[in-house]
Amino acid sequence: MESSHDYINDQMLADHGLRKTAFRKELLSVFLSHTGKAITNEMIEEALGDHDRITLYRTLKSFEDRGIIHIAMDGNAHARYALCGQSCGADHHHDAHAHFHCDQCGNTTCLEDMPERFEKYVPQGYQVNEIQVTFSGVCTQCA
Amino acid sequence: MESSHDYINDQMLADHGLRKTAFRKELLSVFLSHTGKAITNEMIEEALGDHDRITLYRTLKSFEDRGIIHIAMDGNAHARYALCGQSCGADHHHDAHAHFHCDQCGNTTCLEDMPERFEKYVPQGYQVNEIQVTFSGVCTQCA
DNA sequence: ATACTTTATGCAACAATGATGCAAATATAA
DNA sequence: TTATATTTGCATCATTGTTGCATAAAGTAT
Numbered sequence: 001m002e003s004s005h006d007y008i009n010d011q012m013l014a015d016h017g018l019r020k021t022a023f024r025k026e027l028l029s030v031f032l033s034h035t036g037k038a039i040t041n042e043m044i045e046e047a048l049g050d051h052d053r054i055t056l057y058r059t060l061k062s063f064e065d066r067g068i069i070h071i072a073m074d075g076n077a078h079a080r081y082a083l084c085g086q087s088c089g090a091d092h093h094h095d096a097h098a099h100f101h102c103d104q105c106g107n108t109t110c111l112e113d114m115p116e117r118f119e120k121y122v123p124q125g126y127q128v129n130e131i132q133v134t135f136s137g138v139c140t141q142c143a
Numbered sequence: 144m145e146s147s148h149d150y151i152n153d154q155m156l157a158d159h160g161l162r163k164t165a166f167r168k169e170l171l172s173v174f175l176s177h178t179g180k181a182i183t184n185e186m187i188e189e190a191l192g193d194h195d196r197i198t199l200y201r202t203l204k205s206f207e208d209r210g211i212i213h214i215a216m217d218g219n220a221h222a223r224y225a226l227c228g229q230s231c232g233a234d235h236h237h238d239a240h241a242h243f244h245c246d247q248c249g250n251t252t253c254l255e256d257m258p259e260r261f262e263k264y265v266p267q268g269y270q271v272n273e274i275q276v277t278f279s280g281v282c283t284q285c286a
Numbered sequence: 287a288t289a290c291t292t293t294a295t296g297c298a299a300c301a302a303t304g305a306t307g308c309a310a311a312t313a314t315a316a
Numbered sequence: 317t318t319a320t321a322t323t324t325g326c327a328t329c330a331t332t333g334t335t336g337c338a339t340a341a342a343g344t345a346t
Binding site for chain 4: 019022
């Protein structure tokens with residue numbers, strides 16, 4: 001099961017201190033083919049074909065721990081997963097993740113280029129480590 | 144099972160077009176005794192004592208539909224619920240919900256007074272209906 | 287390449303949560 | 317108070333999150 005992402009896969013796994021296994025490469029390929037989108041567990045399972053549910057669950061967790069992916073919310077309490085930007089690592093995720101969820105088509109898009117730092121709006125005394133911003137509404141294509 | 148919240152309860156349920164049942168009043172009391180906090184399903188169940196799981200689940204949903212509560216994320220894909228401000232109704236929730244989740248004590252606090260409208264940062268063409276902002280880190284008391 | 291150590295996988299089993307159908311109970315309106 | 321519509325509580329099932337453990341595979345040293 002060779003893929004065009006193989007080199008990138010190996011590199012990414014190595015960079016984040018994870019062993020290169022067949023399953024991880026496949027999962028990473030799924031994410032790479034959805035760059036800029038936050039995808040649901042369901043979408044991942046469909047893309048993977050035959051696979052073990054628990055392994056997926058654990059691999060998602062290790063990807064998150066190592067800073068390869070991050071969790072995004074679609075505004076409906078359902079988790080989605082998306083590739084992290086360059087600056088995420090094992091010790092800390094990039095501090096601001098912004099996403100747009102379209103209530104019509106159901107797509108969740110990453111808005112990587114949020115220009116503002118939001119933490120300045122938090123009351124004094126709070127130490128902000130991470131920020132999740134989720135907009136929902138209607139996307140360009142559906143409007 | 145009388146409570147000091149009874150009057151407020153009745154009023155709120157009426158305002159949002161819901162029948163006044165014992166269960167709804169109890170649930171509303173739980174929320175009223177946690178004003179400013181976003182609470183988990185678990186916390187609610189504990190506060191309620193003996194109750195039916197499905198009824199709770201459905202009541203939470205109707206509260207959300209009618210704009211009494213809103214869902215908040217704690218940054219870990221676990222849903223939390225919190226009382227809405229005045230401006231929420233059946234057709235639309237108040238458009239910006241900001242919360243702070245403390246990774247140490249686990250509390251999720253509502254930050255109702257966010258001074259900024261964030262939707263201006265969304266790329267052209269997107270129609271924003273709702274915004275969820277979740278900060279996580281360490282709160283004042285834990286720091 | 288081989289043997290060894292560590293990590294990952296796949297399976298069983300279970301817990302927690304989300305969801306639906308339906309009869310009995312309750313709230314509201316007439 | 318009676319009639320109507322909604323809500324509750326229960327049974328039941330689906331989906332998702334979690335752990336333990338034996339086997340398999342990846343990395344490492346010989």
